[in-house]
Amino acid sequence: MTKRSYDQFFKNPRTWREDLVAVGGDFTVDRLLYAYTHGIFPWSEDPIRWYCLDPRAIFDLNRVHFSKTVLRKIRQKKFRITYNEAFPIVMEGCAYREKENTWITPGFHAGYLQLHKLGWAHSVEVWNADHVLVGGVYGVAIGKFFAGESMFSFESDAGKIALYHLFAKLRESSFELFDTQQLNHVTWQLGAYEIPKLTYLDRLEHAVSDMTPWIIPPSHD
Incomplete structure (x- = not known):
């Protein structure tokens, strides 16, 4: 089309x-x-x-609030963090619900996997000491805009740890807008807030004006 x-x-x-x-x-x-x-x-x-x-929920990348417990786990470096190593599995983790259906159905998997293969969708993975994937987050990056789609935790706080590292990489790449679509209890606790739709669209237009895929900077730790 x-x-x-x-x-x-x-x-x-x-x-x-x-x-x-x-x-x-x-x-x-x-x-x-x-x-x-x-x-x-x-x-x-x-x-x-x-x-x-309308309204639209977003994060200010410089004003995200993580609990002392999450920050302590990050400092302890009990988990290995990777980027784009297991995108399909992260989507599967986000789709898993023990007692309810999820909106991440096979069509979503297929479409977003194609976005990932072309460099438009990305994942952050959290692995425990046994090399088991225990948390992650994925989303879409266009220019200086990131749309956070979903995250999961199979161990306490693992999804938030993935999100912490995602935010750090986005700041390093000078991203301007992080969309989280709709407030929920978790995103609200982390510092997400709502803005009017038209304000969001104005900010989005600027963030995607240079429509390029995101190359994630290498880690130095």
Whole structure:
């Protein structure tokens, strides 16, 4: 599809008053990149529903709050941290729920794996001393914009430790905007807050003005 076709498929978030901006389509890379650069994200499959929320929840990368317990675990270096070594497995970890369904269905896996292969989606992995993946986070990076999609913990605080290292890498790369879509108890505790949709879209437009994939800086520790 052309940009004009996507313009016709999605309602314009700047003028459309509802959160739901489209139903249908697919998880192709072109459609996902168009959506993210216009403040839109998918939230279900069969059918695919696309949203642009008002208000929108974001993080200020310089004002994230981690508990003393999490910071102590990071200082102790009990976990090994990697980047983009196990993206599909991180998605599987984020999708796992013992007693409920999740929005990360097979279509999401396939679409975001293609984004990852082309350099647009990234993961942070947390491994314990037994070389078992116990936590992680993944999301989409375009220019200086990062959309945090989901995180998981199979050991206490492992997901937050992944998020801590992700934030550090984003600051190192001078990212301007971290989207967490909607507030929940965990993100609120970490310092996420809401801004009006139009403010978000203005900041997003600037952050993706140089639309390039993110090359994660190497670690030096």
